[in-house]
Amino acid sequence: DIQMTQSPSSLSASVGDRVTITCRASQSISSYLNWYQQKPGKAPKLLIYAASRLQSGVPSRFSGSGSGTDFTLTISSLQPEDFTTYYCQQSYSSPMYTFGQGTKLEI
Amino acid sequence: EVQLVESGGGLVKPGGSLRLSCVASGFTFSGYTMNWVRQAPGQALEWVSSIRGRTTDIYYADSVKGRFTISRDNAKNSLFLQMNSLRAEDTAVYYCARLHYDSSGYYFYDSWGQGTLVTV
Numbered sequence A: 001d002i003q004m005t006q007s008p009s010s011l012s013a014s015v016g017d018r019v020t021i022t023c024r025a026s027q028s029i030s031s032y033l034n035w036y037q038q039k040p041g042k043a044p045k046l047l048i049y050a051a052s053r054l055q056s057g058v059p060s061r062f063s064g065s066g067s068g069t070d071f072t073l074t075i076s077s078l079q080p081e082d083f084t085t086y087y088c089q090q091s092y093s094s095p096m097y098t099f100g101q102g103t104k105l106e107i
Numbered sequence B: 001e002v003q004l005v006e007s008g009g010g011l012v013k014p015g016g017s018l019r020l021s022c023v024a025s026g027f028t029f030s031g032y033t034m035n036w037v038r039q040a041p042g043q044a045l046e047w048v049s050s051i052r053g054r055t056t057d058i059y060y061a062d063s064v065k066g067r068f069t070i071s072r073d074n075a076k077n078s079l080f081l082q083m084n085s086l087r088a089e090d091t092a093v094y095y096c097a098r099l100h101y102d103s104s105g106y107y108f109y110d111s112w113g114q115g116t117l118v119t120v
Helices: none
Strands: A004-007 A010-012 A019-025 A033-038 A045-049 A062-067 A070-075 A085-090 A103-106 B003-007 B018-025 B034-039 B045-051 B058-060 B068-073 B078-083 B092-101 B107-112 B116-119
Touching: A004 A085, A019 A033, A019 A085, A019 A103, A033 A062, A033 B107, A045 A062, A045 B107, A070 A085, B003 B092, B003 B107, B018 B034, B018 B092, B018 B116, B034 B078, B034 B107, B045 B068, B045 B078, B045 B092, B058 B068
Parallel strands: A010 A103
Antiparallel strands: A004 A019, A019 A070, A033 A045, A033 A085, A062 A070, A085 A103, B003 B018, B018 B078, B034 B045, B034 B092, B045 B058, B068 B078, B092 B107, B092 B116
């Protein structure tokens, strides 16, 4: 099984900050990496797929990069609604598309 | 608009059973692989099971294999998860999710239900 490790587990930042969350895969997954945002009590929402492709409707302050085993999610200028939890997911090993353990972004 | 609506969660004793349902609308249900993903309280997301659109291809996480059964009724745009021999560690919110892909073959869960809570 492919293991996904996110860092940090939690992150404190302020409105307007630029933040980066990292995700590392236990083996190469090319660009088969997705990022989701999950607000409390809600279902996850797809932000980025294929490591860097922005899902329709997602603000351009979100961006993703990386390939192989190391990936990043960057939020260029934090907005109040961005303070929540983010998950990476590999979509290389079908059908077991494993998730990272999550990163909680706090004010 | 794509919609997925789960139901069937509840409180059950260890060893008991529950059947979850997910009704889909707004897309051609039979054309998509559907999935169950769960999230234990305060924990990360965990893939549980998948079923392809028009074939009998079915997959399970090791943690539920032999206890859970996924199925679908394409005529009724419905996805199911029969959960037997439930354990305390199965306590979670269960989401149904649609697997989509782009023209380059990258897969992702683009639509999710609101989730249904199972407490064992």
